[in-house]
Structures are given as C-alpha cells and as structure tokens.
Amino acid sequence: MVKQTHTDVTALEQTDSVIHMQDIAFSYGKKKLFSHLHLDIKRGNIYGLLGKNGAGKTTLLKLLSGQLFPDEGNTSVLNFNPVERKPEMLSEIFYLPEEFPLPRMKAQEYLSMRSSFYPRFDHAMFERFCKDFELDMQDNLNEMSLGQKKKLLLSFGLASNTALLILDEPTNGLDIPSKKQFRQTVASAMTENRTFIISTHQVRDMENLIDPLLILHNGEVIFNDTVDTVTDHYSMSLVTTEPKVGEAVYVEKVLGGWMVLKTRDEDEQAQPLDLETLFNVIIENPNFMAGGVR
Amino acid sequence: MRLLSLMNREVRTSKRELLTYALTIVLILVVNATFQAFFSRYNQGILLSSAYDELFSSFLMLGGFILTSLMFSKDMFSKDGQQEWLMLPATSLEKFLSKALLSAFAYPLALIALFFATSLVGEPLLLLFFKNPIQLFNPFVSEVGTLLVSYWVWQSVFLLGATYFHKAHFIKTVLAIGVIGISLGLLGMLFSKIVFSIKFGSSYDMFNTFIYFDSSVMESPVGGFKVLNVLGKIVYYVLLPVFCWITAYFRVEEVQATDAI
Numbered sequence: 001m002v003k004q005t006h007t008d009v010t011a012l013e014q015t016d017s018v019i020h021m022q023d024i025a026f027s028y029g030k031k032k033l034f035s036h037l038h039l040d041i042k043r044g045n046i047y048g049l050l051g052k053n054g055a056g057k058t059t060l061l062k063l064l065s066g067q068l069f070p071d072e073g074n075t076s077v078l079n080f081n082p083v084e085r086k087p088e089m090l091s092e093i094f095y096l097p098e099e100f101p102l103p104r105m106k107a108q109e110y111l112s113m114r115s116s117f118y119p120r121f122d123h124a125m126f127e128r129f130c131k132d133f134e135l136d137m138q139d140n141l142n143e144m145s146l147g148q149k150k151k152l153l154l155s156f157g158l159a160s161n162t163a164l165l166i167l168d169e170p171t172n173g174l175d176i177p178s179k180k181q182f183r184q185t186v187a188s189a190m191t192e193n194r195t196f197i198i199s200t201h202q203v204r205d206m207e208n209l210i211d212p213l214l215i216l217h218n219g220e221v222i223f224n225d226t227v228d229t230v231t232d233h234y235s236m237s238l239v240t241t242e243p244k245v246g247e248a249v250y251v252e253k254v255l256g257g258w259m260v261l262k263t264r265d266e267d268e269q270a271q272p273l274d275l276e277t278l279f280n281v282i283i284e285n286p287n288f289m290a291g292g293v294r
Numbered sequence: 295m296r297l298l299s300l301m302n303r304e305v306r307t308s309k310r311e312l313l314t315y316a317l318t319i320v321l322i323l324v325v326n327a328t329f330q331a332f333f334s335r336y337n338q339g340i341l342l343s344s345a346y347d348e349l350f351s352s353f354l355m356l357g358g359f360i361l362t363s364l365m366f367s368k369d370m371f372s373k374d375g376q377q378e379w380l381m382l383p384a385t386s387l388e389k390f391l392s393k394a395l396l397s398a399f400a401y402p403l404a405l406i407a408l409f410f411a412t413s414l415v416g417e418p419l420l421l422l423f424f425k426n427p428i429q430l431f432n433p434f435v436s437e438v439g440t441l442l443v444s445y446w447v448w449q450s451v452f453l454l455g456a457t458y459f460h461k462a463h464f465i466k467t468v469l470a471i472g473v474i475g476i477s478l479g480l481l482g483m484l485f486s487k488i489v490f491s492i493k494f495g496s497s498y499d500m501f502n503t504f505i506y507f508d509s510s511v512m513e514s515p516v517g518g519f520k521v522l523n524v525l526g527k528i529v530y531y532v533l534l535p536v537f538c539w540i541t542a543y544f545r546v547e548e549v550q551a552t553d554a555i
Contacts, residue, residue: 028552067380067551087296091383101374103307113306116299117383 016042017076018164018195019064024073026056026063033059034219037073041214043163044192048210049199050279055216057199058098061166065095078163091118094157098169102141102149110141111156120161129155129185133178146173154182158189165196171205183209203275213275215282223282231273235264250281296384300392301400303382316408319353323412331426346409346431351441354405358445362397362452363464369393370546371460373554386547390457394539398449402442406433447531450538457545460555 019041026034033056041047051057062068064075066082066089075082080089102110115121130137133151141149150173157165171179186196186209197214200206215223234249240257250261261281305312326345369379369389379389413431420426432438455467 062551065381067377069550085380085386087383087385087388090381093381095377095381097377099374100377104310105306109306113299113303117296 016044018043018078020074020076021064022074024063024075025071026059026068027071032219034070037220039064039214039221040224041195041197043195045212046186046190046196046198046210047212047214048203048206048275049197049214049216050201050203050275051216052283053201056219057216058168060216061095061168061197061199065093065166066090067095092163093166094118094160094162094164095166096150096153096157096168096170098172100149100153102144102153104140104142106137107135107139107141107144107152108137110152111137114156115160118160118162122159122161125161125189126155126159129158129189132181132185147175147178150174151178151182154185158185161194163194165194167196167198169200169202170198171200171202179205203279207275210275213278215279217283227273227275227278230278231264233264234261234273235268236261236273236277250277250285252277252280297388297392300382300384300388301396304392304396315357316404319349319357319405319408320412323349323409324416327413327416327420328424331420331424334426335424346413346429347437350405350409350431350438354402354441354445355448357405358397358401358449359452359467360464361401362449363456363467365393365397365453366456366546367461367463370457370549371554376549376551376554380549380551387543390543390546394453394542397453398446402445406431406438409433443531447535450535450542454538454542454545457542457549460553 017040019039021037021039024034024037024039025032026037037060039060049057049060059068063070064077064082066077066085069083078089078092080086082089105113111126115123115126130152133148133155135148135152135155139148141152144152150170154167154170157167171182174182183206186198190196198206198210200210203210211228212226213223214221237260238254238257239260242258243251243260248260248262252259259277261277323345326349330345368375370376382389384392409431410433413429417426417428417430421428451471452464452467455470456463459466
C-alpha cells in the first residue's frame with residue numbers, strides 16, 4: 001500500500017495535470033446535468049469555478065472528490081479514481097462545503113480529533129491562520145457563528161497541506177474584513193504543488209485571487225483559461241454612445257454609458273477586466289473565443 | 295491507527311449523548327434496586343430476582359439495537375453530516391468497522407462495566423440503609439454469555455438495517471424482521487405440508503402431529519433432527535451475522551451524496 005502511494009505521488013509530481021475528467025455524464029434521476037463534460041485542471045493554480053445557480057458547480061466538485069459517482073466517463077484526480085475513495089487520495093484533498101455542521105466540542109478538541117488524518121498537517125501554520133482570523137481555540141464550536149466556523153475550517157484545510165483544496169462558496173458568511181483576510185491567507189498558503197478550486201458567486205470577493213477561470217454552463221465547461229488570455233485579445237471600455245450592432249463583442253448598459261468589450265488593437269494597452277463582466281460575456285456569447293475551451 | 299482515530303471520532307462526537315444515556319441507566323438501576331430493597335425489607339426479607347439481570351438484558355438488546363440502528367444515520371444519510379464522513383481519509387472498510395465494532399463489542403463491554411460499577415457502589419449503600427444482602431451484578435454467568443451471543447447475532451441484522459434504510463432505521467428493521475419471519479414461517483409450513491404429504495399421504499394432518507411434538511427432540515436431537523439442528527445453528531450463529539456484516543459493508547462502500555436526505 002505504501003509502495004503504491006509512493007508511486008502515485010511520484011507520478012503526480014511528474015505531471016502538471018491534477019484533475020482530468022473525460023466524457024462525464026451525470027444525472028439526478030431523469031434530470032440530466034452533464035452529458036459529455038471534459039475538464040483539465042493543472043497544478044499550482046487557484047481556479048475559480050463560476051456558473052449560474054443550478055449549473056452544477058457543487059455537483060462537479062462532489063464528482064471530483066468522490067462524493068458522487070458519474071454515470072459514464074473517466075475521472076482522474078491526483079492519479080486516483082475518486083470513486084474508489086482511497087485514503088491516499090482523500091488525505092490529499094480538503095473539501096470545504098458551503099454549509100456544514102460541526103460537533104459540539106471545543107475547537108482544540110476538534111483539531112486533535114481530525115488532524116491525525118492528514119499526514120502533512122502543520123500545527124504551527126494552523127495556529128498562525130487562527131490568529132490571523134482572530135479565532136480562539138478554547139471556544140465551543142456550537143457557539144461559533146457561521147463565519148467563524150468557516151474561518152476555522154479554512155485554516156484547518158490550508159494547514160492540512162493537501163495537494164487539492166476545494167472551497168465551495170468560502171466567503172459566504174464572512175464579514176468584510178474577513179474577506180480581505182481570506183484572500184491574504186489563501187494567497188499565502190498557495191505553493192506550486194497545491195491546487196485550489198474555489199466555487200463562488202461572489203466574484204468581487206475573489207478579484208485578484210482566482211485565475212484561471214472555469215465557467216460551467218449548460219452541463220459543459222465552456223471556459224477554462226486565464227483572464228490574461230482574454231485581456232490579450234479583448235479590451236473593455238466605458239463609452240457614452242451606444243455601439244452599433246456587430247461593433248462590439250459585448251455591450252452592457254451601465255450608469256453613465258455603455259460598458260463595451262471589443263477586439264483589442266495591437267497597440268492598445270490591456271485593461272483590467274472585472275470578473276463579473278467577463279462571466280456575463282461568456283455566458284451570453286456562447287461563441288465567444290478567447291483561447292478558452294470553445 | 296486510522297481505525298482507532300475513527301473510533302475516537304465516533305466516541306468524541308457522541309460523548310454528550312452517551313453520557314446522558316449512561317446516566318439514565320444508572321438512575322434506573324438505582325431506583326429499581328432501592329425499590330427492591332425497600333420491598334424486601336417490608337416483606338419478611340423476600341427478595342425479588344436481581345434487578346441487574348433483568349435490566350441488563352433490556353438495555354443490552356433494546357438499547358444496543360437502537361444504538362446500532364442510529365450508528366450510520368448522520369454520516370451516511372444526513373445532508374449535513376455526510377460530506378465530512380465521506381471525505382475522511384480512511385477506507386470504507388475502516389469507516390464501517392469503526393462503527394460496527396463499537397456497537398457490537400464496545401457497547402456490551404461498556405454496559406457490563408457500568409452495571410458492575412453501579413452495583414459495586416449501590417449495593418453497600420443498600421445494605422447500610424435497608425440491610426439488604428449484597429447482590430452484585432455478575433457478568434461471568436452463563437446467562438450473560440447466552441445474551442451476548444444472541445446480541446451479536448441480532449446486532450448484525452440491525453447493522454444491516456442501519457446501512458440499508460435511509461431513515462427510521464430501527465422501526466423499519468423491526469418491521470422487515472417481522473415480514474421476513476412471517477414469510478419464512480409460511481414457506482416452512484408449505485414445505486412441511488408438501489414433505490409430510492409425500493411421506494404420509496395427502497390426508498395426513500400434520501398440524502395435529504406437531505401439537506404432540508416432544509420439544510426435547512430439538513434439545514437433544516437424534517438422526518435427521520441432529521443434522522437439521524446443526525445446520526440451523528450454523529445459519530443462525532454464523533451465516534446470518536456474516537451475511538449481514540458483509541452486505542452492510544458493501545452498502546457503506548457504495549454510498550454517495552445522493553443517498554443523503
């Protein structure tokens with residue numbers, strides 16, 4: 001068993017691909033959610049998983065963490081088949097769900113109960129994160145607010161040093177200073193051997209943190225690329241006159257004019273693109289080409 | 295090591311509930327023993343049967359089966375608790391065993407220890423106040439051994455029920471046992487009728503025959519009954535628990551997020 005783990009880890013270190021999903025089909029009863037889903041995730045990135053409500057973001061995360069089994073297709077996560085739920089794979093994945101209960105005990109007791117399952121758990125790192133988030137380890141978990149519980153589990157997940165960290169709506173329930181702290185903490189815990197997948201609707205909370213982006217729409221990953229790739233080809237600007245049909249890739253009426261996305265001229269400076277607009281562009285323009293998967 | 299960590303998790307997360315249960319048992323034992331001692335004192339020293347023996351079987355069987363039925367409820371079938379359990383870095387077998395071993399072996403042992411400790415503390419006090427002779431709970435008698443063996447057989451059935459049914463595990467397991475029992479009884483009757491008809495002719499009234507059946511035949515069986523008796527024991531004491539444990543394990547292995555309600 002140990003030999004197999006070592007082989008797997010060695011194989012993992014040799015490849016950049018952390019997750020590979022091919023031709024995945026999944027349905028809830030008769031309702032088909034995915035039919036031919038493909039996904040590749042590379043090591044050393046903080047991926048942002050975006051999609052409308054009901055697009056299947058949480059389902060996708062559960063499929064790749066082995067909590068759900070696909071009807072068809074192949075999935076490889078850290079060179080393991082997630083359906084087998086091998087402990088060697090599970091000890092390399094930390095999943096922070098959107099909602100979760102915690103047992104009635106002190107945070108310290110919870111730490112000692114769970115940390116033994118993660119061989120690379122770093123207690124010093126955990127203490128540092130808890131201090132940053134102003135968490136008291138002597139507090140009872142059932143007396144903590146949702147935000148405090150999230151911060152505790154996030155600290156735990158980051159300190160577990162797992163190769164893959166999956167966060168489902170991590171900023172829900174966090175106050176404004178905590179959101180900033182969240183970004184700083186996640187960024188500080190990032191290494192080239194780790195991969196984070198953050199599913200969120202709060203894209204503004206994740207600005208300057210998530211890149212590349214994964215956009216899930218109509219049962220497919222319609223975009224899997226960096227924001228830079230888009231800004232290399234397109235530019236966004238605020239104009240006061242409404243652009244004519246075909247003049248821009250995307251037009252949105254905003255206060256003071258129109259937000260317009262156009263093909264960028266070669267001599268034009270790349271402008272920062274806000275994620276919310278980019279998401280809308282991709283969702284509303286199925287044929288949008290930006291080096292993404294389409 | 296992981297198995298021990300899982301068992302530790304099981305006990306720690308249910309600590310309050312288990313303590314409340316233990317306290318309830320102690321209270322019931324104390325009240326019952328006091329009542330018996332009081333009754334004995336004012337009835338010319340006539341003692342009722344040991345309070346501990348009767349209550350031990352009730353708490354072992356009923357309490358143990360309910361506890362077993364609830365073992366997987368939160369971790370396998372609750373939307374809140376399932377995710378953490380599924381993502382715990384351990385094999386499905388370890389996750390299954392951590393719960394199965396606790397309910398099959400740790401629970402009876404803890405119950406025996408609790409009964410013994412309660413009697414050890416309570417009986418001298420009863421002697422002091424009511425002049426009641428000391429009647430310690432003795433776990434080393436054959437009745438306790440027989441009870442434990444029966445518990446292990448039926449615990450396996452409730453273990454299967456705990457992993458098979460998504461909710462109301464205990465009630466559904468009891469109902470399922472009832473339905474299966476009635477079905478097997480009817481099948482047995484049909485089988486007997488056919489066999490006896492072949493052997494003695496269709497006019498043979500087999501039900502009247504059974505009324506005069508000497509039960510000692512089954513206690514000290516001879517010939518064909520001996521084989522039947524041995525086979526029955528193998529099925530009851532070995533095959534049934536093994537089947538239930540293996541099937542329950544496979545249920546644990548195949549559980550996924552869609553099973554949570």
